[in-house]
Amino acid sequence: MKEEQKMSKPILATTSLAGCFGCHMSILDIDERILQLIELVEFNKSPINDIKTFTKAVDIGIIEGGCCNSENVEILKYFRKNCKILISIGECAIMGGLPALRNGIPIEECIHEAYIGGPTVQLNKNHILPNDDELPMLLDRVYPCHEIVKIDYFLPGCPPQADLIWNALVALITGDPMKLPYEVIKFD
Amino acid sequence: MENTITNIIEKYNNDPLRLMDILIDIQENFGFIGNDAVKEIALALNMSEVDVEQTITFYHFLSTEPRGKYAIYLNNSVVSIMYGQKTIKATFEKEVGISFGQVTADGSIGLFDTACIGMNDQEPAAIINNHVFTKLTPYRVREIVKSMRQGKDMDELINESYGDGKNHLPSLKSMVSSNIRRKGMVLSDNYVYGSVTKLMLPNLSPEAVIQEIKTSHIRGRGGAGFPTGLKWEFCRRAKGDNHFVICNADEGEPGTFKDRVILTEKPELVFEGMVLAGYAIGSDEGILYLRYEYRYMKEYLEDVISTMLKNNLLGSNIAGIDGFNFDIRIQFGAGAYVCGEESALLESLEGKRGEPRDKPPFPVEKGYLNQPTIINNVETFATAVRIVENGGEWFTQFGTEDSTGTKILSISGDCLFPGVYEVNWGFNVNDMLDMVGAYDVQAVQVGGPSGTLIGPDEFHRTLGYSDLSTGGSMIIFGMQRNLLQDVVLNFMEFFIDESCGSCSTCRNMPHVLKNKLEKIINGKGVKGDLADLKEWSKVLNASRCGLGQTAANPIISSLKNFRHLYENLLQRDKEFDQGFDLITSVQRSCKYVKRVPKFHPIE
Ligand SMILES: Cc1cc2nc3c(=O)[nH]c(=O)nc-3n(C[C@H](O)[C@H](O)[C@H](O)COP(=O)(O)O)c2cc1C
Ligand code: SF4
Numbered sequence: 105m106k107e108e109q110k111m112s113k114p115i116l117a118t119t120s121l122a123g124c125f126g127c128h129m130s131i132l133d134i135d136e137r138i139l140q141l142i143e144l145v146e147f148n149k150s151p152i153n154d155i156k157t158f159t160k161a162v163d164i165g166i167i168e169g170g171c172c173n174s175e176n177v178e179i180l181k182y183f184r185k186n187c188k189i190l191i192s193i194g195e196c197a198i199m200g201g202l203p204a205l206r207n208g209i210p211i212e213e214c215i216h217e218a219y220i221g222g223p224t225v226q227l228n229k230n231h232i233l234p235n236d237d238e239l240p241m242l243l244d245r246v247y248p249c250h251e252i253v254k255i256d257y258f259l260p261g262c263p264p265q266a267d268l269i270w271n272a273l274v275a276l277i278t279g280d281p282m283k284l285p286y287e288v289i290k291f292d
Numbered sequence: 293m294e295n296t297i298t299n300i301i302e303k304y305n306n307d308p309l310r311l312m313d314i315l316i317d318i319q320e321n322f323g324f325i326g327n328d329a330v331k332e333i334a335l336a337l338n339m340s341e342v343d344v345e346q347t348i349t350f351y352h353f354l355s356t357e358p359r360g361k362y363a364i365y366l367n368n369s370v371v372s373i374m375y376g377q378k379t380i381k382a383t384f385e386k387e388v389g390i391s392f393g394q395v396t397a398d399g400s401i402g403l404f405d406t407a408c409i410g411m412n413d414q415e416p417a418a419i420i421n422n423h424v425f426t427k428l429t430p431y432r433v434r435e436i437v438k439s440m441r442q443g444k445d446m447d448e449l450i451n452e453s454y455g456d457g458k459n460h461l462p463s464l465k466s467m468v469s470s471n472i473r474r475k476g477m478v479l480s481d482n483y484v485y486g487s488v489t490k491l492m493l494p495n496l497s498p499e500a501v502i503q504e505i506k507t508s509h510i511r512g513r514g515g516a517g518f519p520t521g522l523k524w525e526f527c528r529r530a531k532g533d534n535h536f537v538i539c540n541a542d543e544g545e546p547g548t549f550k551d552r553v554i555l556t557e558k559p560e561l562v563f564e565g566m567v568l569a570g571y572a573i574g575s576d577e578g579i580l581y582l583r584y585e586y587r588y589m590k591e592y593l594e595d596v597i598s599t600m601l602k603n604n605l606l607g608s609n610i611a612g613i614d615g616f617n618f619d620i621r622i623q624f625g626a627g628a629y630v631c632g633e634e635s636a637l638l639e640s641l642e643g644k645r646g647e648p649r650d651k652p653p654f655p656v657e658k659g660y661l662n663q664p665t666i667i668n669n670v671e672t673f674a675t676a677v678r679i680v681e682n683g684g685e686w687f688t689q690f691g692t693e694d695s696t697g698t699k700i701l702s703i704s705g706d707c708l709f710p711g712v713y714e715v716n717w718g719f720n721v722n723d724m725l726d727m728v729g730a731y732d733v734q735a736v737q738v739g740g741p742s743g744t745l746i747g748p749d750e751f752h753r754t755l756g757y758s759d760l761s762t763g764g765s766m767i768i769f770g771m772q773r774n775l776l777q778d779v780v781l782n783f784m785e786f787f788i789d790e791s792c793g794s795c796s797t798c799r800n801m802p803h804v805l806k807n808k809l810e811k812i813i814n815g816k817g818v819k820g821d822l823a824d825l826k827e828w829s830k831v832l833n834a835s836r837c838g839l840g841q842t843a844a845n846p847i848i849s850s851l852k853n854f855r856h857l858y859e860n861l862l863q864r865d866k867e868f869d870q871g872f873d874l875i876t877s878v879q880r881s882c883k884y885v886k887r888v889p890k891f892h893p894i895e
Contacts, residue, residue, distance in 0.1 A: 177874050233884070234885065235886055241881060244878075245877075253868070
């Protein structure tokens with residue numbers, strides 16, 4: 105990012121959609137640099153500080169997880185509307201990840217297996233399928249985030265390494281070139 | 293049943309190299325290749341069952357499930373659709389009472405789609421139990437299905453006249469027409485078969501034959517255009533226990549049918565070309581690899597071969613040349629476009645899945661059975677005879693400097709006189725359109741789906757290796773056609789169906805491109821999609837064979853020459869749209885759990 109575009113004290117928001125919070129754990133894995141991070145950015149809506157709604161315009165939104173239900177989609181759109189830059193982090197946000205394993209199976213079969221047919225279903229004697237209006241509605245398949253809204257950057261990994269997240273954020277905030285040593289982008 | 297399978301296997305001497313023949317014979321006799329058959333073949337050929345299965349499942353016309361007493365394969369290529377395939381398909385479905393891809397409960401009739409069957413000049417066409425039915429109409433379909441219901445045999449199903457040319461011969465009895473509309477040196481009737489072999493070969497050395505081919509500057513007629521003389525020379529020089537001559541009659545490129553016509557009208561010329569090649573490279577065995585779609589020619593071509601044997605134009609000491617022996621046999625494919633690729637063809641010849649080999653080594657060094665092998669197109673062999681007859685120098689007076697001789701074009705689509713035209717190289721597209729009676733032309737697909745789609749501002753271009761290179765397929769599209777929906781999308785589906793699946797690029801990227809194309813066609817496209825199409829298709833260059841490397845050509849060339857068609861479909865007010873629709877995507881789950889979708893956008 106060029107000099108003049110540098111952000112003063114950028115505002116950061118994060119969310120976990122159809123993910124496992126592993127990516128958020130990886131954010132926390134930056135260890136003591138979390139103190140530096142607080143110097144660098146101001147946190148807005150995020151599970152890290154438990155702010156539930158955007159209170160101002162945000163510069164960087166970090167998305168963990170893809171979209172498996174209507175709520176994920178609404179939140180993702182909410183982020184897109186309120187953030188200048190959106191970053192997909194981790195396999196699930198970028199490709200659908202583990203939840204997307206269901207994509208080869210018809211959604212009706214998935215629901216049946218989960219609530220009626222599955223070997224571990226013991227208590228649902230009346231074969232009730234959850235359909236309360238308050239519940240999110242399942243999508244026909246799991247979508248990666250960029251198939252729903254425009255995503256500006258992608259940080260791969262399962263989860264992406266803490267150093268990768270850190271380097272990316274620092275580069276984005278300072279405008280310096282991003283450090284990409286082999287260790288942070290090798291996945292085995 | 294068991295006995296007959298045993299007989300079939302024994303007919304081919306329990307030879308694993310003849311697995312294709314064994315499977316084809318079993319498929320034809322039983323309508324499928326069941327578990328028992330697989331077990332027995334594996335045992336007799338000393339191979340594993342999965343090896344047998346993987347060959348079966350690779351080919352379109354082989355099946356582990358019954359395909360019906362009458363198996364109907366309807367061509368779904370673009371020209372067939374232009375000539376009413378959808379109506380024909382619907383009529384079949386209505387009359388038979390099943391959908392395509394199914395077999396009736398009583399096992400009598402099966403309906404299947406199939407890629408271009410080489411009948412573009414007489415569509416819509418279908419193959420039923422190895423008989424080709426051309427120019428189908430709904431009335432004809434009803435008649436055919438009625439006869440099937442009555443259990444009539446195939447001969448009774450054919451109640452129309454046979455096609456032109458040699459198609460009426462007792463060994464062919466086919467309703468296919470050759471539609472030769474312009475003759476040149478190859479299709480001309482002024483050559484006396486066998487005269488080069490009998491009168492000239494005894495006085496020519498193999499090197500002299502190769503020299504004439506080299507002097508002629510002929511390049512391969514199958515599409516890639518490799519200099520034929522060089523190929524023969526490389527092969528002659530390559531060391532091996534044996535050398536092989538293979539004629540590539542797979543003719544799978546949609547829109548091409550000239551090899552069908554050459555093999556129907558001039559098979560002696562093709563076989564004589566193979567004999568010359570055998571003499572030139574020092575080989576005593578030739579194989580014609582013939583696509584299964586042309587199975588109806590089997591008896592006819594075998595007759596031609598045995599007549600040539602009788603006349604000492606094949607067999608031992610041919611034309612009295614001491615020690616020059618050469619035999620030809622026919623090997624059928626079983627429905628796979630990629631088997632036209634020469635190294636995939638070799639795999640298939642050896643009884644395996646038609647997956648292309650890594651190159652090098654090239655077939656001239658390690659081909660069939662790892663021996664030096666030349667593979668040439670049907671037309672190349674036929675032309676070679678006229679070259680040796682008249683001299684390489686004579687040949688160069690036809691065509692242009694870099695593309696000598698004539699080219700046989702398969703012309704189809706929106707024109708008055710579809711058929712086969714032999715022209716000199718250097719012909720331009722405008723002349724071609726005037727020649728075939730094509731008016732108000734929107735576009736011409738030159739060289740099939742792997743070639744290029746050109747519009748009127750390029751009709752001045754000429755056919756030749758340095759300008760518009762082509763294996764001969766020319767499909768003409770009139771103004772009334774929807775190029776993206778009817779043509780480009782159809783071609784993409786063709787590549788998706790025909791990929792052998794070895795390379796992840798070729799296995800996946802055509803799907804991705806097709807999805808994007810559909811999104812644009814459905815009005816959900818945005819500007820960025822066009823850039824994506826162009827950039828992403830580059831990935832296909834990393835594919836192993838020509839199929840994958842050219843699989844994006846329908847999109848790339850239409851984007852280049854018909855960009856406005858794409859741009860007209862784009863959404864002007866949106867920068868981003870992946871085509872995702874929340875309302876649609878929750879319908880199925882809501883229906884299943886019995887709830888009415890309600891949405892809560894967060895403000
Ligand atoms: C996917 C694919 C399909 C092909 N199909 C054919 C074919 O049907 N007939 C043919 O002669 N060549 C076909 N070719 C080209 C052959 O690989 C080979 O170049 C040709 O048979 C050589 O003969 P020629 O030099 O006489 O043209 C195909 C190539 C590819 C990549
Ligand atoms: S490019 Fe396609 S057809 Fe060719 S080898 Fe690869 S996967 Fe097979």
